[in-house]
Amino acid sequence: MSSRSRPRDSIRLTGLTATGHHGVFDFEKREGQTFRVDVELTVDFRAAGRSDDLADTVSYVEIAELVQAGITGAPFDLIEALAEHLARAILRSDERIAATEVTVHKPQAPLPQSFQDVSVTARRDRADLLADPAAELAPNPAAGQTPGQDPAGAPGPEVAAVLALGSNLGESAVTLASAVTALEGTQRVRVLKQSPVARTSPVGGPADQPDFLNQVIEIATTLSPQELLRRTQAIEAEHHRARGAENGEIRWGPRTLDIDIISYGQARISSETLQVPHPRAAQRGFVLVPWTWMDPQAHLAGRPVAELARDTADFDTVQPLEHAP
Incomplete structure (x- = not known):
């Protein structure tokens, strides 16, 4: 040069x-x-x-x-x-x-x-x-971390992240399964665990909207938090999510697909585009209850997820889809 x-x-x-x-x-x-x-x-x-x-x-x-x-x-x-x-x-x-x-x-x-x-x-x-x-070095194996691999061949530390998926428009069960498949097909992302699908009543937003189907998954990724956010939003767009009030989206209203990053390792992030841990996850039974089905020992911000779930207002309304009326 x-x-x-x-x-x-x-x-x-x-x-x-x-x-x-x-x-x-x-x-x-x-x-x-x-x-x-x-x-x-x-x-x-x-x-x-x-x-x-x-x-x-x-x-x-x-x-x-x-x-x-x-x-x-x-x-x-x-x-x-x-x-x-x-x-x-x-x-x-x-x-x-x-x-x-x-x-x-x-x-x-x-x-x-x-x-x-x-x-x-x-x-x-x-x-x-x-x-x-x-x-690039991977983290100390004694710390319980597993090195990942990016497409260019440079190893980097994999981070465990928890994502919450929700849908109440269209064929929601098919949409959730399709979103998980899209994540499984994403480079530098491995899906580790999936909760059963739950049927939940809407929390906040318009009262006359359909029930939601919700699911929680755990992934391992070498994507940065912002890269992961961009990927989840791209998957939402692929499933016809119209994000933002300027596109007619109603806050906490009906949607074809919602993917929230609940946690990203031990990271604490607060920016205009991303907050981790998710600031409202601890009050959402529709997130916490399926999470306990997937991982009964899970913790969020230092507290057992099962304990947090019992304190949520919608705890009793969250039912496994196969058992829902």
């Missing part, structure tokens, strides 16, 4: 902070601690500077969500491995990123000496991906 065409611009995110469970010692993985990440992206945003259009530049919102998911996701022994994972994930997220510098801070590192911070910095560019596409 000539000096005239080489990207000279940068986007910086400083002090992205979240709780992670990375470290060599058992208590670090068990109790967790604060990690802080600084990211610099080398890009060319001349087009965005002229157009003032988000489509012409890299979304720092998505980069921030990717970093947060990395911090809160599957644990690594070393912050060097976390920095490597984040740098490569960032480069793979958008081909317009020519290079990135990722600094991982561990201010609560278990040192007996008085100190302010421990940090490592990874500097990677697209040539690093091409030269060594399989260099």
Whole structure:
């Protein structure tokens, strides 16, 4: 690349902070601690500077969500491995990123000496991906995580995620089965468990809409939270979901297919497009009850799902489809 065409611009995110469970010692993985990440992206945003259009530049919102998911996701022994994972994930997220510098801070590192911070910095560019596409480390196997595989052949940590599916328009049972099949056919996604289908009364929204059919599934994926969200919304669209009030959708109203991301590993994400764990899942019997059928020992935000389910207003209305009247 000539000096005239080489990207000279940068986007910086400083002090992205979240709780992670990375470290060599058992208590670090068990109790967790604060990690802080600084990211610099080398890009060319001349087009965005002229157009003032988000489509012409890299979304720092998505980069921030990717970093947060990395911090809160599957644990690594070393912050060097976390920095490597984040740098490569960032480069793979958008081909317009020519290079990135990722600094991982561990201010609560278990040192007996008085100190302010421990940090490592990874500097990677697209040539690093091409030269060594399989260099990314998987998390520590002792932490109970299984390495995944992306289409380019670069191993990354699989994350367990729970999805809730619902439908009350059209042939809903067929729609739910079709949606699960679509997820099974998605690269970098494995369907691990499926709950029985439940028939449930509508909660919120118009009172005169049909009953819903609901199902909960558990997947393992190497997709980022935003990639998984885009995939679930694409499956909704394939099943004729008209998302948003501008398309005539009524809040909590009837729909051909709804797929919610309930949890994504241990990640806590709060953005305009995605909140994980799902902010209303703990009050929804139509999510929690089928989840207990699939996994009686499941937990959500540190509480047993079975316990949460019993406290929901619609607990008694959720019935297995084959037993429903």
